[in-house]
Amino acid sequence: MTVKFRPRPARPTATARPDPRVKALMTWFSRHRRPLPWRRHPTPYRIWVAEVLLQQTRVAQAAPYFERFVRRFPNVSALARASEEQVLKAWEGAGYYARARHLHQAARQIQRERAGELPHQSGELRQLPGVGPYIAAAVASLAFHEPIVALDANGFRVLARWTLERRDLHRAAAQNRLRRWAMDRLPARRSAEFNEGLMELGETICLPLRPECTRCPVAGQCRARQELPDPGALPTRRPPRAKPQVVAAVVAVNRGGRWLVLRRPSTGLLGGLWEFPGGKVAPRERPVAAAARELREETGLTTGMLEELGVVRHEYSHFRVALHLFRTRSARGRVRVRGRRHRWVGFAELRRLPLPRATLKMLPPLERAGKRDRASRDSGSRRGRTGA
Ligand code: ADE
Numbered sequence: 470m471t472v473k474f475r476p477r478p479a480r481p482t483a484t485a486r487p488d489p490r491v492k493a494l495m496t497w498f499s500r501h502r503r504p505l506p507w508r509r510h511p512t513p514y515r516i517w518v519a520e521v522l523l524q525q526t527r528v529a530q531a532a533p534y535f536e537r538f539v540r541r542f543p544n545v546s547a548l549a550r551a552s553e554e555q556v557l558k559a560w561e562g563a564g565y566y567a568r569a570r571h572l573h574q575a576a577r578q579i580q581r582e583r584a585g586e587l588p589h590q591s592g593e594l595r596q597l598p599g600v601g602p603y604i605a606a607a608v609a610s611l612a613f614h615e616p617i618v619a620l621d622a623n624g625f626r627v628l629a630r631w632t633l634e635r636r637d638l639h640r641a642a643a644q645n646r647l648r649r650w651a652m653d654r655l656p657a658r659r660s661a662e663f664n665e666g667l668m669e670l671g672e673t674i675c676l677p678l679r680p681e682c683t684r685c686p687v688a689g690q691c692r693a694r695q696e697l698p699d700p701g702a703l704p705t706r707r708p709p710r711a712k713p714q715v716v717a718a719v720v721a722v723n724r725g726g727r728w729l730v731l732r733r734p735s736t737g738l739l740g741g742l743w744e745f746p747g748g749k750v751a752p753r754e755r756p757v758a759a760a761a762r763e764l765r766e767e768t769g770l771t772t773g774m775l776e777e778l779g780v781v782r783h784e785y786s787h788f789r790v791a792l793h794l795f796r797t798r799s800a801r802g803r804v805r806v807r808g809r810r811h812r813w814v815g816f817a818e819l820r821r822l823p824l825p826r827a828t829l830k831m832l833p834p835l836e837r838a839g840k841r842d843r844a845s846r847d848s849g850s851r852r853g854r855t856g857a
Contacts, residue, residue, distance in 0.1 A: 488654045490690045495659060497686035498666030503528075503673070506535050513587040513612035514544050520607045521572055521599065524621065525565045525786075528672055534563040545587065548573060549580035557741050557823035564786075564826070566740055571599025589613040610660040618651045619664045620644075623671025629704040630675060633692035638704045677701070715790045718760035719747030719781075721835055722770060722800045727813035728835075730822065731767065731806060738785075743812070743822040745831065746770075747792070756793035769805035772797045778834045783827035794831050796838060 502508065505528065507519030518539060522531040541559045542548040548556065553573060560569035575597040579587060588594050591609035595602065606619035620628070625638050628647040636643035655663055674681050680701050682688045693700035722729040722745075730743045746767045750759040757775050764770050775795040783790050804811055814822070816836065 490687060491654045491656060491663065493686045494666045494670065495656070495662045498662055498669055501673070502665070502669060506532050506539075511612070512544070513608065515539055516612045517587060517604070517608050518572065520604045520611075521568050522563060524604060525568070526563060531563075534560070542576075545576045545579050545585040548576035549585070553735075553741060554823060558821070561742075561823050562826055562829070566742060566823075567736070568599060570735070570741065571597075574598040575600065587612070589615070591615055591617055607664065610664050614658065614661055616655060616657045616660045618648055618655055618660070620648060620651065621668060621671075623675075624651075624664070624667040626677065626704055627667050627671045627675045630680070630693035630700050631687060631691050633696060633703070635703065635705055637707065639707070712784070713788045715788050716750040716756070716793070717747055717790055718750050718756045718763060718793045718795065719745045719831065720760045720764045720772075720775065720800075721745045721778075721794065721796045721831065722764070722768075722772075723796065723798045724800070724813060727815055728819060729768065729770075729800075729804065730812055730814060730819065732810040732812075734809065739825045741823065742825050742828075743819075744825060744828050750793070757795065760793065760795045764800065767806065768811070770800040770802045772800040774799045776838075778838050781827060781830045781834070783830065790827065792827060792831070794834060796835065 505519075507515050519531070519535055522535055522538075526534070538559050542551060542556070551559075551573065553570065556569050556573040557566060560566060563569075578597060579585060587608070588597075589609065590613070591602075591605040594600050594605040594608055600608075603619060603621055606615075606617045607621075609615035610617050610619050625644065625647055628634065628651060629638060629643075632647065632650055634643055634647055638644060638647075651663075651667075670685070670687075674685050678701050682691070682694050682700060685691065685694070688694050691700065693703050697703065729746065731746055732743050733739050733741060735741050746764050747760065748763040748767070750756050754762075757777065760775055761772060764772065775797050778794045778796055781792045781794055783792070812818075812822075816832070819832070
């Protein structure tokens with residue numbers, strides 16, 4: 470899921486006496502909070518990593534990535550010592566790789582300037598690479614109890630229903646109203662439970678399409694529940710945009726058992742990850758012609774023999790891609806890449822590099838094709854012996 474909101478934290482005017490409605494939310498949260506991995510040993514570092522992951526990934530998907538990442542890098546100094554390649558490898562598959570690069574840069578800054586201790590205040594946290602208003606507010610409240618509201622998309626949805634906010638939540642006026650509403654009710658010393666309680670309610674009960682109002686601790690005061698035939702009709706949604714479909718061709722070039730891979734530029738989509746040469750198929754171009762053209766343009770290699778191994782499909786947040794996968798052993802010429810690194814690697818080494826998910830999906834068909842080759846070579850040589 471893509472969380473698009475980039476809320477600005479509200480001004481700190483939290484209340485000392487919790488509203489009974491807010492108390493109901495927090496009592497519910499204290500009883501029903503899920504034992505999520507970042508809630509175990511909740512160090513500021515673990516809370517920060519989790520919030521970075523969770524901003525663009527659902528809880529169930531994020532959990533295994535979180536576990537893998539913090540096992541590999543258990544604290545700021547371990548992360549600061551790592552190379553970018555190691556960090557990207559540990560983040561592999563989680564997507565939105567700029568998050569990992571920023572986390573790494575921020576860890577180095579925290580190690581250098583603060584001996585590994587995260588800043589406590591949201592204003593200071595926001596100075597770090599990749600830390601926007603939501604993450605700053607979430608870390609400051611969950612790790613350091615700053616009285617500040619942190620609303621992610623789940624929190625905004627809950628409040629839109631609770632307060633009958635009918636405007637599109639992408640509009641700043643609607644967000645500001647909800648943030649003020651929350652800030653006026655935020656219990657000064659329990660901002661962590663308030664913020665996490667709202668998120669938890671949005672993730673487990675106040676679901677996007679079918680809220681389970683009969684289980685909801687605040688249903689009695691929820692205006693959408695009281696006043697609408699279907700509380701799930703809020704928040705007002707924009708019609709979803711159809712995802713464009715991109716067709717691409719990719720060439721796995723093999724020389725002496727090693728595969729040619731190129732490193733993507735450090736910034737932008739999949740920045741810093743390694744991939745096979747390839748690119749978009751032009752309108753009316755055949756995938757095989759696009760594969761040969763892209764190989765030539767990207768690497769200077771030419772080839773007359775391309776074997777198609779199938780089509781790998783992958784879905785990104787804003788588009789879908791169908792990748793025609795080709796293989797060749799007969800590429801000619803010397804590799805010339807401009808401004809990019811390249812390497813020739815065996816399968817074992819390839820698996821150690823940070824790869825996009827779509828590239829990971831190409832490895833099984835390549836390995837199957839290799840097995841087929843070996844099997845036919847073996848049977849060919851047996852036939853040869855029998856015949857001799
Ligand atoms: N979504 C964002 N942050 C979260 C958290 N700390 N717990 C559960 N869901 C979340």
